Amino acid sequence: MPEGVATFLQTMINGVSIGAVYAVIAMGLALTFGVLKVINFAHGEFVMIGMYSAFGIVIAFGADPYVGFIPAMLICLALGAASYWVLFRRIEKKPQEDGLLLSLGLALVLSNFALVLFSPDYRTVNSRYASLGWQLCDLSLPVGRMITLITIILVTILLFLFLQHTHIGRSVRAASQDRDGAALAGVNVQWMSCLALSIGSALCGIAGALLLPSLHVYPSIGSTFTIKAFVVVVLGGLGNIPGALVAGLFLGMGESLAAVYVSPDFKDALGLILFLFVLLVRPQGLMVRKRIA
Amino acid sequence: MQRKAILAIVVLVIIALVITVVVRRQPAVQPDEIRIGIVLPATGKFAKSGALQRRGYEMALLKINASGGLNGHKLELVYKDDEGKPESATSAGEALAADTQVLAIVGSYSSGCTIPLASIAAKHRIPLLVCNASEEVITKQNNQWVFRSNATSATYASTILDMARTVGNISMVSILYVKSSWGAGIFKRAMAYCEGHGIKVVYSAGYESKELDFSSFLTKAKAASPDALLMFSYEVDAVALMRTARQLRFKPKMFLGGGAGFAVPSFITDIGDTAEYVFSVAQWSPDVNWPGARKFNEEYRHKYGVDAEYHPAAAYAALTVIADALRRAPSVDRDGLQAALKQTDLMTLYGPIKFVDYKGFTNQNRHPMLVIQVQKQKFVTVYPQKWATAEAVYPMPVWSEQNN
Secondary structure (H helix, E strand, O other): OOHHHHHHHHHHHHHHHHHHHHHHHHHHHHHHHHHHOOOOOOHHHHHHHHHHHHHHHHHHHOOOOOOOHHHHHHHHHHHHHHHHHHOHHHHOOOOHHHHHHHHHHHHHHHHHHHHHHHOOOOEOOOOHHHHOEEEEOOEEEEHHHHHHHHHHHHHHHHHHHHHHHOHHHHHHHHHHHOHHHHHHOOOOHHHHHHHHHHHHHHHHHHHHHHHHHHOOEOHHHHHHHHHHHHHHHHHHOOOOHHHHHHHHHHHHHHHHHHHHHHOOOHHHHHHHHHHHHHHHHOOOOOOOOOOOO | OHHHHHHHHHHHHHHHHHHHHHOOOOOOOOOOEEEEEEEEOOOOOOHHHHHHHHHHHHHHHHHHHHOOOEOOEEEEEEEEEOOOOHHHHHHHHHHHHHOOOEEEEEEOOOHHHHHHHHHHHHHHOOOEEEOOOOOHHHHOOOOOOEEEOOOOHHHHHHHHHHHHHHHHOOOEEEEEEEOOHHHHHHHHHHHHHHHHHOOEEEEEEEEOOOOOOOHHHHHHHHHOOOOEEEEEOOHHHHHHHHHHHHHOOOOOOEEEEOOHHHOOHHHHHHHHHHHOOEEEEEOOOOOOOOOOHHHHHHHHHHHHOOOOOHHHHHHHHHHHHHHHHHHHOOOOOHHHHHHHHHOOEEEEOOEEEEEEEEOOEEEEEOOOOEEEEEEOOEEEEEEOHHHOOOOOOOOOOOOOOOOO
């Protein structure tokens, strides 16, 4: 394979694997925003919680870090539900700013709680096969990233099946589209909000656990993910879950291409430039058809 | 509403009172104790390296006090955490300088945190002994209050590249460096060396220290087909870079680490056999023949269960230098200590230490460096010949031979 082509394809593979992670975190945020109508600044903190949960499972039980995503998912599901019942439920009827401030407060509490529990040290786990790469012609498919990608694809398929084909899933979408209308149609919007926040947090937990073998976890890592999730959700359209999926992949590939073909400095800048561009020119998001007001 | 406000104020006042009572006060200084301040990263992204330094300081403290202290006075260390952040280093330095009982400051780990300490040293006229930070500028400001025992970035760059060139015949290199004071400075030194010695830099890039994903950097570095990959990274990024390099099956003839994250024990324990055969430049290693080096390593291994490396050795040597200076000082105060430090001419386990002015440097010790390599999950010295205890292994065994 000619070298230029190999580099390009490798860049695309790298981009898709990181894009899938952005996508799954962003889909969680889109789901949360769609139903609760709250800009959740604590979203990235659940990724951090997922990472620490997986870390804890590996250290305590010697488990494989990639299996750790199941307990991480469950822990985040529970914490998401708890944050709804204790906190977000109380600001449902209040103006949007209250939810925003509440989520900011939650983010601070979660990261500082992690700081106290785990110390500011950077932790990681060593997974032998996570560093391996399968060889395909001249390309490398890193094992860890492929496992991550496949898991995320399965989770996404399950999520879409849930939302499209189950009664509860349709109720969640109804609550997202028109809260009062859904309530009138007999949907228990409080339960739907709780479910949305729980699933959104669980998705973060999965992402965090899958990322742990390639990254170091530390208490303030959450904010990095919150920002990425926001960029993706704005690109895809607030509350639009398929939009978040496409935009996440798009951002991941875009960053990868920019880093290799323009300049590595441009990597993070690209996302933010797109973010500003979309907000100015097409605020409803790239994936959403213009609604007639 | 007013009642709630009053209640809130009362609660805050109670909390403030509780805090002032509960917070432990510094024990009153015994009049015959000598205090030395130590700034290191106890928490944050350099915590592992800070912990290693602390071991060296503690071992030196025990040794000094066990052999009668300093002219009959006990030595006491005052530790301050700089969290790996320059702002925290500044407040740590200011706090130590303000404590009139503290005669000198030793530290810190990173150049970013040591640069503000140097200004504080000059401002408050308190001696600063740098034993790890390597950025040139720290001793290039004609600052009479800053002394440095370790080698500078230029030596880091030239030592590792000398080894690569003479031992491995490397002529093309890709360079990746962390964008910190240290990383940016040492990168410039490396570029200057390459230019002066005919090594072609086929790709170079700096990355933010918060970088999560190195695949694009390494894809590009690999595409440039270098003989060697040279990396200037701290503990977290060094691990991430090697993991990603392996995932991408990027295996140049040599992986060259510029010290820091590549020379700490966690580099090996975090990634296991992915660390094998990675070279790094180092300030010291357990098998050099400076007097006391092997004995220090034995004591360290007895106490901590692992071999020592340059961070604790440099810390230990730094306190040895301070102790020596205090014994010679005309007066036991900051000025006296500064004068005595200037006259230092001491052979330690870290080699000869003498603070000289040369080529724009002030109070810089001309410390030679070594190159170590990870072989069978241990660091061994491979260069220069006079201190080498093992042969360098190169080129890197092909991935499939190593079972990827």
